Amino acid sequence: MMAQYLDIKKDHSNALLFYRMGDFYEMFFDDAVAAAAALDIALTKRGQHEGADIPMCGVPVHAAESYLQTLTRKGFIVAICEQLEDPSEAKKRGSKSVVKRGVVRLVTPGTLTEDTLLDARRHNYLAAWSLIRDDGAVAWVDMSTGEMIVAGCVPVSLGPLLARLGPSEVLCIDAQEADLRAMVDGTVTVLGTASFDSTNAADRLCRLYGVKTLDAFGSFSRAELSALGALVDYLDLTQQGNLPLLRPPVREQISGAMQIDAATRRNLEISQRLSGGRDGSLLSVIDRTVTAGGARLLDRRIAAPSCNLTEIRSRHDAVEALTDNAHLREDLRAALRSVPDMDRALGRLSLDRGGPRDLAALRDGLAQAEVVAGVLGASQGLPDRMTEVARDLLGHETLRDLLDTALVAEPPHLARDGGFIAPGHDPDLDDARTLRDEGRSVIAGMQADYAAQTGISALKIKHNNVLGYFIETTATHATKMMAPPLSETFIHRQTTASAVRFTTVDLSDLERRVLSAGSRALEIEKRHFTLLREAAVSAGSIIGAASRALAEIDLTAGLADLASGADWCRPRMDHSRAFDVKAGRHPVVEAALRRDGGQSFVANDCALNAGDGAAICLLTGPNMAGKSTWLRQNALIALLAQAGAFVPAQAAHLGLVSQLFSRVGAADDLARGRSTFMVEMVETAAILNQADERALVILDEIGRGTATYDGLSIAWATLEHLHDANRCRALFATHYHELTALADKLPGASNATVTVKEWDGDVIFLHEVRSGAADRSYGVQVAKFAGLPDSVVHRARDVLETLERNDREGGGKRPVIDDLPLFATAPAPAPKLTPKDDPLRDKVKSIQPDQISPMDALTLLYELKGLATPD
Numbered sequence: 001m002m003a004q005y006l007d008i009k010k011d012h013s014n015a016l017l018f019y020r021m022g023d024f025y026e027m028f029f030d031d032a033v034a035a036a037a038a039l040d041i042a043l044t045k046r047g048q049h050e051g052a053d054i055p056m057c058g059v060p061v062h063a064a065e066s067y068l069q070t071l072t073r074k075g076f077i078v079a080i081c082e083q084l085e086d087p088s089e090a091k092k093r094g095s096k097s098v099v100k101r102g103v104v105r106l107v108t109p110g111t112l113t114e115d116t117l118l119d120a121r122r123h124n125y126l127a128a129w130s131l132i133r134d135d136g137a138v139a140w141v142d143m144s145t146g147e148m149i150v151a152g153c154v155p156v157s158l159g160p161l162l163a164r165l166g167p168s169e170v171l172c173i174d175a176q177e178a179d180l181r182a183m184v185d186g187t188v189t190v191l192g193t194a195s196f197d198s199t200n201a202a203d204r205l206c207r208l209y210g211v212k213t214l215d216a217f218g219s220f221s222r223a224e225l226s227a228l229g230a231l232v233d234y235l236d237l238t239q240q241g242n243l244p245l246l247r248p249p250v251r252e253q254i255s256g257a258m259q260i261d262a263a264t265r266r267n268l269e270i271s272q273r274l275s276g277g278r279d280g281s282l283l284s285v286i287d288r289t290v291t292a293g294g295a296r297l298l299d300r301r302i303a304a305p306s307c308n309l310t311e312i313r314s315r316h317d318a319v320e321a322l323t324d325n326a327h328l329r330e331d332l333r334a335a336l337r338s339v340p341d342m343d344r345a346l347g348r349l350s351l352d353r354g355g356p357r358d359l360a361a362l363r364d365g366l367a368q369a370e371v372v373a374g375v376l377g378a379s380q381g382l383p384d385r386m387t388e389v390a391r392d393l394l395g396h397e398t399l400r401d402l403l404d405t406a407l408v409a410e411p412p413h414l415a416r417d418g419g420f421i422a423p424g425h426d427p428d429l430d431d432a433r434t435l436r437d438e439g440r441s442v443i444a445g446m447q448a449d450y451a452a453q454t455g456i457s458a459l460k461i462k463h464n465n466v467l468g469y470f471i472e473t474t475a476t477h478a479t480k481m482m483a484p485p486l487s488e489t490f491i492h493r494q495t496t497a498s499a500v501r502f503t504t505v506d507l508s509d510l511e512r513r514v515l516s517a518g519s520r521a522l523e524i525e526k527r528h529f530t531l532l533r534e535a536a537v538s539a540g541s542i543i544g545a546a547s548r549a550l551a552e553i554d555l556t557a558g559l560a561d562l563a564s565g566a567d568w569c570r571p572r573m574d575h576s577r578a579f580d581v582k583a584g585r586h587p588v589v590e591a592a593l594r595r596d597g598g599q600s601f602v603a604n605d606c607a608l609n610a611g612d613g614a615a616i617c618l619l620t621g622p623n624m625a626g627k628s629t630w631l632r633q634n635a636l637i638a639l640l641a642q643a644g645a646f647v648p649a650q651a652a653h654l655g656l657v658s659q660l661f662s663r664v665g666a667a668d669d670l671a672r673g674r675s676t677f678m679v680e681m682v683e684t685a686a687i688l689n690q691a692d693e694r695a696l697v698i699l700d701e702i703g704r705g706t707a708t709y710d711g712l713s714i715a716w717a718t719l720e721h722l723h724d725a726n727r728c729r730a731l732f733a734t735h736y737h738e739l740t741a742l743a744d745k746l747p748g749a750s751n752a753t754v755t756v757k758e759w760d761g762d763v764i765f766l767h768e769v770r771s772g773a774a775d776r777s778y779g780v781q782v783a784k785f786a787g788l789p790d791s792v793v794h795r796a797r798d799v800l801e802t803l804e805r806n807d808r809e810g811g812g813k814r815p816v817i818d819d820l821p822l823f824a825t826a827p828a829p830a831p832k833l834t835p836k837d838d839p840l841r842d843k844v845k846s847i848q849p850d851q852i853s854p855m856d857a858l859t860l861l862y863e864l865k866g867l868a869t870p871d
């Protein structure tokens with residue numbers, strides 16, 4: 001057995017080998033050590049190899065999925081090695097023969113299909129990057145749904161594209177591994193150059209789709225072919241020749257989508273919080289979809305907002321129609337709620353990994369598609385997009401009818417045990433089942449007869465896999481059964497600790513009949529399963545179209561529900577370079593404030609009207625006033641609008657945005673070995689080098705990660721560059737009030753500030769953005785709110801006053817530093833903390849612990865508690 005193990009393992013050195021032994025997957029040697037640590041399971045040993053113990057660990061087959069989940073999340077690749085024959089077959093070859101085994105599948109993060117291993121509401125992409133000279137391409141596939149897309153991609157756009165896709169696994173050749181590791185969080189898998197060969201790729205794809213030439217799918221560059229070929233090659237390898245149902249490759253122009261790089265996605269917390277997790281992200285707040293397919297489509301649209309005006313307007317038309325018609329929207333959402341995940345069910349069936357429940361998912365999904373089509377058909381004046389989508393909901397009636405009549409209402413998960421074909425579908429099956437079931441009732445009758453015949457009421461007829469059917473009595477009654485006359489009928493089979501087992505000629509006879517009927521019924525059901533599976537897979541494209549249509553309607557209804565419930569408006573979109581938002585809100589901050597039930601969100605305008613040149617708004621204002629919120633809400637409004645959603649505002653006129661950049665000063669990236677300031681500068685450089693006239697740039701306190709004058713100079717020069725060279729629309733928040741002077745110098749720049757009110761030495765945040773510049777940051781007041789000790793706040797006020805006085809008197813900051821009391825004189829003593837009247841403190845001081853009885857101590861404790869919580 002070990003020889004067989006080692007032989008299989010040598011072909012899968014980069015994977016953990018799950019070696020099937022009966023009801024367990026066992027791992028040996030280094031695999032066992034690594035898996036035991038990763039899964040937190042016991043590491044044992046089994047036998048010896050070359051004089052040393054063989055480490056071993058194992059997981060039960062029935063629970064394997066949850067272990068696979070942990071391992072794939074931790075980046076492991078697992079090779080599933082199954083027994084390819086029944087152990088009885090092996091025995092026929094001799095008692096020492098080893099059961100045939102072979103790897104049937106490699107489980108990798110990018111090739112998962114099981115529901116338990118996947119997030120239903122997100123895509124799971126496997127991507128491949130190919131670079132042929134300067135021509136690059138990325139191909140990606142969601143194996144669980146079969147969608148395959150390819151896009152030409154210059155190296156500089158690779159980061160933003162991968163950030164958009166968030167693939168769980170990326171394929172590349174050796175030379176590109178390091179670059180890719182820096183760009184993706186998922187697994188990077190290196191393949192040999194042969195996998196990326198573009199000539200082979202074309203042949204491979206033609207064979208896969210059964211066509212002579214790929215022209216029907218579009219014309220592909222060599223890099224695109226190479227990336228597609230690598231995907232197919234890898235799927236073939238991981239599925240061991242059992243390819244999933246792949247839809248024909250679709251070619252995408254990445255310029256068709258708004259470019260948003262990884263840092264911007266992080267900063268805007270589009271699908272994940274900066275702190276990790278989906279809760280509190282934009283996606284979590286706007287997702288009102290009711291199906292998994294709808295949720296995945298929303299995720300895709302938000303990740304890649306469109307730059308095509310016709311497409312955007314058509315999405316808005318559809319959302320508008322459902323916003324205006326609440327009845328229709330509710331009817332649609334009610335019908336959609338029971339739509340199962342057809343894409344993934346079909347994906348599993350195509351890989352022969354599905355079960356009867358997946359067939360039922362198709363049946364139920366297709367039936368609901370008809371209901372949705374009916375609801376839409378009964379409504380007047382729908383926009384074109386909706387009527388086109390509605391057409392895809394029908395056309396599958398033959399398959400739906402077949403599944404309807406063939407399957408029981410709630411079939412089991414696995415085909416193995418039968419019980420999923422409905423009575424009446426196949427007379428042969430019905431006959432076999434009747435015999436099998438009657439057999440069971442005959443056995444029950446036989447038990448009653450034997451009990452009467454022997455006078456042993458505790459006599460039972462039972463079944464197990466070793467003996468088949470047998471008669472069981474307790475040891476006390478056994479003597480009677482083993483003595484004549486009963487011993488003539490009852491043949492002794494086995495004695496256990498607590499029971500004695502018998503059989504009879506009649507029982508054996510009946511057993512044969514019952515079992516053969518049972519296994520015949522099972523065989524028939526399995527045959528039906530194969531037929532139904534094949535029917536479903538060959539109707540794959542119709543099912544796919546219906547499923548896409550349902551997702552589109554779900555998404556539209558979800559966005560309409562959001563728009564009407566949260567008071568959002570349809571943005572006016574055009575090719576201008578306007579960015580004019582009236583009473584805009586930040587959807588996530590607004591939702592958080594509403595949830596906390598405190599202050600309500602203050603809506604703010606944003607008017608960036610770029611004619612030919614730049615339009616930059618320089619925002620100054622106190623800490624905590626709402627600068628970052630305002631900056632981000634405008635970026636999110638642009639993103640939502642182009643994704644096809646309405647926007648959180650009273651009105652919006654937006655010219656198309658091709659690239660969205662958002663940077664926040666100072667965020668460490670220690671994992672990638674960059675200091676705070678370095679990260680800030682690398683990211684700023686990327687914007688200044690890439691932003692075009694259609695970019696929208698959000699810069700939040702750029703330059704704050706270094707000394708004041710360096711930071712100010714960098715911010716100054718950055719602003720000038722954005723204005724003169726990039727000529728884009730930009731929002732720039734800063735605490736360098738000196739920068740506000742630039743508004744007079746640069747025609748495209750204007751100042752805005754967030755207002756506060758001073759009250760009794762404190763500040764009150766009004767969160768209102770208006771034109772003008774701030775003169776103070778109120779940082780010291782904010783620090784006080786944050787709970788800095790009073791002595792530190794007082795001291796900071798003194799220092800600030802001295803600095804400001806010197807500044808006013810024209811000394812500048814630098815020469816004044818030496819005159820600061822901070823360095824020149826001994827620090828003024830911090831204001832002494834005069835404890836306020838504090839009865840609790842007084843009481844504690846008065847306690848004499850050594851002179852107090854336990855009883856009094858307890859009373860005292862209550863008294864202290866009362867003083868601490870007077871109410």
Ligand SMILES: Nc1ncnc2c1ncn2[C@@H]1O[C@H](COP(=O)(O)OP(=O)(O)OP(=O)(O)O)[C@@H](O)[C@H]1O
Nearest residue numbers: 600601602603622623624625626627628629630767
């Ligand atoms: N328009 C608004 N209406 C109501 N509350 C708001 C608004 N904008 C911001 N806030 C509240 O103020 C808090 C601080 O906002 P934000 O982080 O945008 O301030 P900031 O000016 O960028 O601060 P800093 O300069 O310290 O980074 C938010 O968490 C939110 O609770």
